[in-house]
């Protein structure tokens with residue numbers, strides 16, 4: 001079992017995703033539409049149009065590609081596991097290190113970041129790199145769990161209790177706003193995105209979460225109880241959905 005200290009080094013979560021990236025990818029492959037609203041919400045905020053160059057960092061297994069047609073999509077990752085899994089699906093993901101992206105200045109119309117930055121304590125280097133690669137007039141859209149959000153309790157208390165690696169993060173708060181500003185990014189939008197993660201029934205929704213977060217010490221029934229208690233669920237057509245929320249900063 002890995003020891004995850006809340007104030008641990010940046011490298012901790014890179015190592016963790018080398019371990020549980022396979023489970024994460026399996027969840028996204030078996031339930032590819034579960035997080036559709038999340039991706040579509042961020043894409044809408046970004047105002048993406050055909051022909052644009054879009055950089056997604058960290059991209060995981062290039063899951064955004066399902067929702068973006070007619071753009072050049074470049075994924076950036078710190079995890080070799082994710083980069084390899086994405087490439088197997090014919091999506092190219094480049095590895096980066098030390099907060100230096102392997103991309104030229106002003107090459108991207110849009111830079112997106114979804115649900116990955118809470119793994120990084122000091123985000124200033126990443127934000128500076130986003131600023132460097134975005135074209136003049138382009139946009140940087142970063143979305144992650146807020147420090148005062150109900151989602152944080154689910155992740156750090158419930159998920160942390162049942163996954164092999166524990167869970168902790170440096171979630172979006174007032175410091176994030178300062179870090180964006182210090183990186184030279186101008187915040188033009190700042191909002192909570194509320195939506196559902198969906199599956200055909202509760203068992204499948206719980207199985208998706210169990211895989212995504214690597215909750216190897218919980219069965220699907222236990223995960224279903226955690227979802228109900230920490231997040232709440234609602235019906236959505238012929239699907240059941242759990243409440244999820246990210247905080248989104250739109251920058252120019």
Ligand SMILES: C[S@@+](CC[C@H](N)C(=O)[O-])C[C@H]1O[C@@H](n2cnc3c(N)ncnc32)[C@H](O)[C@@H]1O
Nearest residue numbers: 010013014017058059060078079114115116119
């Ligand atoms: C929850 S996944 C999000 C991936 C993808 N954006 C998505 O929405 O599915 C978290 C991502 O953070 C990345 N990550 C973990 N630790 C990191 C670190 N220290 N620096 C940068 N990225 C890290 C992982 O490789 C993984 O891609």
